[in-house]
Amino acid sequence: MNIWQRLRNLDRRIIFILMALGVGLPLLKNIGLPVRVTHDVSSVFNYIDKLNEGDALLLSYDHDTGTLPEMVPMSTAILRHAFSKNLRLIGMALRAEGSAIGRQAFRRVGKEFNKEEGVDYVFLGYRPEITATILGMGTSIERVFPKDDRGVLVGDIPLMQTVHNYGDIAFAISVSDDDTPVYWINYGNARYQLKFAPAVTAVMATTFFPFLNSGQIVGMVAGLKGAAEYERLIGRKEMASRGMDAQSIAHLVVIGFILVGNLAYFATRKRNQP
Amino acid sequence: MSGDLGIWLAAFLTLAIYSFLYRDNPVYRFAESLLIGVSVGFLLVVAFDTTILPKALEPIAAQIRYVSSNGASGIPMLIWVIIPVVLGLFMFARFVPGWAWLSRIALALYIGFGAGVSIPANMQSYILKQIEGTIRPFLEIHSAWDIFSALFILVGLIAVIGYFFFSKAHTGNFGRLARLGTWFLMVFFGATFGYTVMARISLLIGRLQFLLGDWLGLIS
Structure with missing residues (x-):
């Protein structure tokens, strides 16, 4: 068995080890590879940046725990940007697990900026049935969420005194790992002209490119790379930026395996031909 | 640690x-x-x-x-x-087998609500707005690149729709158009696969950041 045949029959566990090294070593030793900011991400950043102090920003946590490594860095970066601009933040979730993640993120980042719950931000909690929730909030947020996730009546929360429906919300973002932002586009944007942007996992990115082209969404933050771009824009390189070194090296490992696999295939195919 | x-x-x-x-x-x-x-x-x-x-x-x-x-x-x-x-x-x-028919009443209401709400919304988002998004670039041309970009999207749209039109045999010029549509689809699949690889590696990065950082304390 020559080298090409050995490579064709390579134990998959060797590939796993090399991939783990490709990801793990750049995490231990920071390389600092450059991250170019794309137009899609800068559009979201610029839109938030141009909002006035006190404008309301809605952040919906529409994802489960399985995609935390992509979702947390992007939502943290957006929250930091919004809190630094003194925007009023309204959080909610259209996934049950998203409610726990969102609540934690709001309180953690709110604490960093000395923000007060109920005055500077509020987390409304989870509602099932995406369509009815998004449509209902267009008429009355209080009717859909009578209480916030602490059990306080929404009517008694100072922040919510001037926020009744989408007409009082300057911008909305859905942090999602599936096609939930399509519902926001269909019902929030198309029906109520809600200014909206999805912050999605990389897997979902191509789903939303047509909406970018048609101007239905302001911009898009996609995957760990999108989060790293946002971190760069707010001048605070953290988890995502560090992860991008590992991402780049891992991609080189994948490309290397594809090349070697194809070379091995063609080399052995030639030999096997009569 | x-x-x-x-x-x-x-x-x-x-x-x-x-x-x-x-x-x-x-x-x-x-x-x-x-x-x-x-x-x-x-x-x-x-x-x-x-x-x-x-x-x-x-x-x-x-x-x-x-x-x-x-x-x-x-x-x-x-x-x-x-x-x-x-x-x-x-x-x-x-x-409950004897009472199963009752669920049809609730389902009928749910499906009726779903269809009534989603059909006009989908029509607006997926058809009207997308047609607008294909035509509008022709009204906002400032450079040669804008012309190329607008034409590229239009040709891509027509070619892909052509590929999914099965009432005419994919032969002759129409066959060539449908074949061009498959090339556009291949680019889409390639981009989607690339993004999928990126997403999966991101999950591994997240876990290794946890293991090496939060658990072992090797990442500062």
């Missing part, structure tokens, strides 16, 4: 899941079952706490209290609150 028991537990479960990469084993199956159980349990508790309790049980209890203290004037409102709950319960009638 972390002294937090929760982090040690999370690290153990992470490694238990990754142990499947070596081979299937009881530790992996335990971690997988635990994940499913916890997820379902969490969903049930949250659904009860945020939906069943405030949207069904509390309003019914409040109306019953109102009727008992104020008399029959509160009965119409009580009925108004009970109807959606009863329709919701009809869904469970599917489990």
Whole structure:
């Protein structure tokens, strides 16, 4: 068995080890590879940046725990940007697990900026049935969420005194790992002209490119790379930026395996031909 | 290295899941079952706490209290609150063979609402706005690149629609158009696959950041 045949029959566990090294070593030793900011991400950043102090920003946590490594860095970066601009933040979730993640993120980042719950931000909690929730909030947020996730009546929360429906919300973002932002586009944007942007996992990115082209969404933050771009824009390189070194090296490992696999295939195919 | 028991537990479960990469084993199956159980349990508790309790049980209890203290004037409102709950319960009638037909009433209402709301919205988002998005670039041309870009999108749209038009044989010029459509589709699939690889590696990065940083303390 020559080298090409050995490579064709390579134990998959060797590939796993090399991939783990490709990801793990750049995490231990920071390389600092450059991250170019794309137009899609800068559009979201610029839109938030141009909002006035006190404008309301809605952040919906529409994802489960399985995609935390992509979702947390992007939502943290957006929250930091919004809190630094003194925007009023309204959080909610259209996934049950998203409610726990969102609540934690709001309180953690709110604490960093000395923000007060109920005055500077509020987390409304989870509602099932995406369509009815998004449509209902267009008429009355209080009717859909009578209480916030602490059990306080929404009517008694100072922040919510001037926020009744989408007409009082300057911008909305859905942090999602599936096609939930399509519902926001269909019902929030198309029906109520809600200014909206999805912050999605990389897997979902191509789903939303047509909406970018048609101007239905302001911009898009996609995957760990999108989060790293946002971190760069707010001048605070953290988890995502560090992860991008590992991402780049891992991609080189994948490309290397594809090349070697194809070379091995063609080399052995030639030999096997009569 | 972390002294937090929760982090040690999370690290153990992470490694238990990754142990499947070596081979299937009881530790992996335990971690997988635990994940499913916890997820379902969490969903049930949250659904009860945020939906069943405030949207069904509390309003019914409040109306019953109102009727008992104020008399029959509160009965119409009580009925108004009970109807959606009863329709919701009809869904469970599917489990009782003799009463299964009741679920059709609730389903009919649900499907009717869904179709009525989603058809115009989808028409607006997926057809009208997309047609607008294809035509509008021709009205905003400032450079040669804009012309190329607008034409590229238009040609791509027509070619892909051509590929999915099956009432005419894909031969001759139409066949060439459909073939061009497949090239556009291949680019889309390639981009989607690339993004998928990126997403999966991101998940690995997240876990290794946890193991090397939060657990072992090797990342500053």
